[in-house]
Amino acid sequence: MVLPDTRTKVLDAAERLFAENGYRGTSVRAITNLAGANLAAVAYHFGSKAGLMAAVARRVIEPITTAQHARLDEVLVRDADPGIADLVEAFVGPLYDEMPAHDAGGARRSRLIMAILGDPAEEARSWAGQDEAAVRERFLSAFARALPGLAAPELWFRMRGILAVTAVDRVEVHHRPTPNCSAGAGEEAKRWALTFLTAAMSAPARGTVR
Amino acid sequence: MVLPDTRTKVLDAAERLFAENGYRGTSVRAITNLAGANLAAVAYHFGSKAGLMAAVARRVIEPITTAQHARLDEVLVRDADPGIADLVEAFVGPLYDEMPAHDAGGARRSRLIMAILGDPAEEARSWAGQDEAAVRERFLSAFARALPGLAAPELWFRMRGILAVTAVDRVEVHHRPTPNCSAGAGEEAKRWALTFLTAAMSAPARGTVR
DNA sequence: GTCTATAAAAGGATAGAC
DNA sequence: GTCTATCCTTTTATAGAC
Numbered sequence: 536m537v538l539p540d541t542r543t544k545v546l547d548a549a550e551r552l553f554a555e556n557g558y559r560g561t562s563v564r565a566i567t568n569l570a571g572a573n574l575a576a577v578a579y580h581f582g583s584k585a586g587l588m589a590a591v592a593r594r595v596i597e598p599i600t601t602a603q604h605a606r607l608d609e610v611l612v613r614d615a616d617p618g619i620a621d622l623v624e625a626f627v628g629p630l631y632d633e634m635p636a637h638d639a640g641g642a643r644r645s646r647l648i649m650a651i652l653g654d655p656a657e658e659a660r661s662w663a664g665q666d667e668a669a670v671r672e673r674f675l676s677a678f679a680r681a682l683p684g685l686a687a688p689e690l691w692f693r694m695r696g697i698l699a700v701t702a703v704d705r706v707e708v709h710h711r712p713t714p715n716c717s718a719g720a721g722e723e724a725k726r727w728a729l730t731f732l733t734a735a736m737s738a739p740a741r742g743t744v745r
Numbered sequence: 746m747v748l749p750d751t752r753t754k755v756l757d758a759a760e761r762l763f764a765e766n767g768y769r770g771t772s773v774r775a776i777t778n779l780a781g782a783n784l785a786a787v788a789y790h791f792g793s794k795a796g797l798m799a800a801v802a803r804r805v806i807e808p809i810t811t812a813q814h815a816r817l818d819e820v821l822v823r824d825a826d827p828g829i830a831d832l833v834e835a836f837v838g839p840l841y842d843e844m845p846a847h848d849a850g851g852a853r854r855s856r857l858i859m860a861i862l863g864d865p866a867e868e869a870r871s872w873a874g875q876d877e878a879a880v881r882e883r884f885l886s887a888f889a890r891a892l893p894g895l896a897a898p899e900l901w902f903r904m905r906g907i908l909a910v911t912a913v914d915r916v917e918v919h920h921r922p923t924p925n926c927s928a929g930a931g932e933e934a935k936r937w938a939l940t941f942l943t944a945a946m947s948a949p950a951r952g953t954v955r
Numbered sequence: 956g957t958c959t960a961t962a963a964a965a966g967g968a969t970a971g972a973c
Numbered sequence: 974g975t976c977t978a979t980c981c982t983t984t985t986a987t988a989g990a991c
Binding site: 554555556557559560646649650652653654655656688689692693695696698699700702703723724726727728729730731732733734735737738739740741 | 856860862863864898902905906910913933936937945949951
């Protein structure tokens with residue numbers, strides 16, 4: 536068993552605190568305290584607080600985009616013109632599989648992504664990185680082929696809808712209405728999301744018709 | 746023409762800056778500077794920065810919840826057992842009508858709501874207030890009647906989906922993929938949302954079946 | 956690589972004059 | 974109601990010893 540080095544300990548602590556309190560709500564001091572490291576370690580290993588956030592975001596997002604690429608590859612091998620359900624599954628599936636809600640780390644990473652997406656700072660855009668943009672472009676093209684009646688702006692609207700639903704899921708944006716209605720666990724929530732989003736994406740275009 | 750008093754000027758400036766930079770990203774100094782008011786005005790009129798945020802949130806949210814209640818009332822008068830499309834329209838419609846994207850103020854208030862929902866702070870929960878919770882409960886019951894096959898947790902999942910899609914709409918959560926694919930304007934975006942969400946809410950339950 | 960110490964700035968809040 | 978002046982805390986970043 537290898538003990539984590541300081542760099543990794545700081546990264547772990549930052550992931551947790553950024554997820555819980557957001558970027559601006561987390562101080563470098565709180566991170567290094569939790570990590571059992573020195574305040575100066577952040578500057579040494581990551582240059583600055585922003586550099587640390589970028590590193591945290593990269594570590595969380597990379598496995599997801601990798602899985603999304605792989606799933607889309609599989610789908611396209613099976614069928615050059617895949618259906619909506621397959622595309623939705625290839626895009627959304629990895630978000631659940633890589634961040635299972637029943638796992639503490641998964642829920643934490645999910646909250647972190649929400650914190651990144653919800654951050655109004657311009658900087659936050661760059662945290663998501665180019666991986667994420669590339670994946671989105673690929674899926675956008677695939678959906679455009681599967682939904683020929685849909686104009687680009689409406690397709691883009693729907694794509695954001697997918698991102699919104701999956702990002703908000705498992706994040707308590709409000710108090711739960713009743714205690715038993717908390718977020719679904721693992722596979723259940725994934726199935727709900729796939730049902731919800733496949734139906735939504737399959738809706739006929741309404742771009743200009745009344 | 747009545748000139749706005751200091752209280753209103755501060756409220757306006759705060760609404761704008763909170764929307765653009767979030768609660769934590771906005772200093773009281775920046776607000777009073779933009780308002781052309783004195784730093785101490787915030788303490789005098791609102792008690793504290795948090796009190797100011799609560800006042801801003803109330804002013805934005807109240808007209809929306811009022812409209813949602815009214816629209817649901819209308820729907821229930823016409824039909825004691827309304828369909829999914831009517832319920833979705835009654836819930837989502839006011840979010841677009843009260844915050845038109847083509848209007849600068851509408852887009853700003855939309856971003857503000859996103860900033861509130863996305864804020865990880867516990868405090869942020871209370872900003873949305875009880876109005877919003879009451880509306881959600883009413884619609885939850887109405888949807889439950891219209892979707893008898895849907896268990897409570899899955900219904901709650903879908904309700905959050907509606908909130909997610911409408912909140913994220915018109916907010917650039919990422920860089921736009923191509924310049925022409927920006928957010929849809931006004932009525933168009935509303936129609937896209939109603940189409941997308943009505944289809945999603947109408948999907949058959951998948952809670953436990955395979 | 957890790958630490959102490961400190962710089963330098965920005966933040967929220969408030970006392971008290973007017 | 975509005976203003977000035979100031980207090981006190983917290984923040985990021987860095988210089989320099991070890």
